[in-house]
């Protein structure tokens with residue numbers, strides 16, 4: 001322990017150099033984007049046992065370890081990274097994670113991280129204003145009479161969705177907290193909803209079977225014209241709709257649901273509208289793309305992940321609630337305002353979260369945006385969407401390929417031939433080669449290959465090369 005704080009500079013410099021080399025090798029494609037070795041081989045190579053036994057990870061040993069570690073990572077900065085909705089992190093944002101890890105300010109209470117809390121407060125307001133909601137005056141945070149929005153950062157969109165639905169439950173069924181499930185509650189979610197919705201329904205005590213699917217158009221978007229009928233039918237059955245969820249955008253194909261129409265119906269029936277904008281909320285930062293989220297201000301709650309479109313290191317997700325009081329009531333029914341009323345110069349987020357110890361998630365988001373600037377962030381998001389649209393055109397111009405749907409965001413689903421298993425086998429072989437890392441999804445009942453454009457360095461030439469590889473693999477499969 002006595003040498004704990006020695007060598008910080010030297011060791012940090014070793015890590016910085018290794019990361020620099022790693023980023024260069026990744027961006028210039030000198031190493032595969034993905035290379036999955038056996039777990040036991042890696043445990044051996046990384047000398048985990050030996051390092052724990054000797055307890056002197058520093059200097060040359062640290063250098064060797066970090067190098068081996070980085071060589072066994074999946075390289076998101078590689079232009080062939082097209083698989084998942086995870087940001088290619090901005091290096092300055094990553095420094096935010098480092099500072100946060102080094103200071104360990106568990107900022108859910110203000111006294112455990114005034115800077116981190118202030119930044120979270122500031123970034124929540126930044127996000128609320130992008131939605132068009134009333135931001136939080138610093139002296140009115142806890143005033144139940146004050147009409148403003150509210151929010152909190154959580155460790156990921158799944159937890160954020162759960163938190164938003166907790167707020168919905170508290171607003172719609174306040175007695176639930178004490179007396180439990182009245183037994184007739186349902187949640188209505190899009191056909192293409194993220195699996196965290198079903199999980200949330202189960203965790204909330206509603207039961208997965210009470211997470212029902214909204215009517216959908218042939219592309220899988222919510223079909224508002226059929227919603228009234230569904231809501232009336234459910235009422236006839238004695239069911240009560242606790243919340244309706246809309247996607248902005250969906251996970252599989254990246255489609256945005258028609259928010260104004262859905263919001264109108266929710267208002268008519270006084271049903272809580274939750275908009276899952278975990279991925280697609282990024283479009284709110286762009287004047288050009290914001291129209292995709294028209295109507296989002298009419299929602300009751302919104303979830304928006306910064307670690308998807310916004311270059312922010314994982315994880316950093318926001319739960320945003322139009323009426324802050326519902327968020328404060330999400331975790332206890334008694335008016336919690338008195339409980340908070342400490343004499344302190346800031347505000348405790350702890351009453352709004354599942355978490356007790358919470359990382360200073362706002363710092364990685366703030367430092368990312370502060371490095372890019374508002375305009376830089378907007379052009380990053382626009383660039384990814386533009387690239388996806390161009391790629392979709394390129395793919396559909398080839399006879400061998402079919403594109404599922406014209407992309408609205410940075411996600412492209414396509415396939416070669418008609419066979420579902422072939423798509424999976426192509427993906428498997430692509431990943432084995434390691435030039436490209438793509439995902440696959442079920443959409444409209446069939447299997448598609450799926451590209452998520454997260455890396456600003458991915459070019460159309462890369463996509464040309466990807467298509468050539470896929471065609472070659474298909475030939476191999478057809479003529480073994």
Ligand SMILES: *Cc1c(COP(=O)(O)O)cnc(C)c1O
Pocket residue numbers: 085155156157158159161194196247249250251276277278279280305315317
């Ligand atoms: C990614 C995503 C989630 C889950 O968010 P995590 O941060 O991965 O937990 C939920 N909903 C949608 C629409 C998403 O794209």
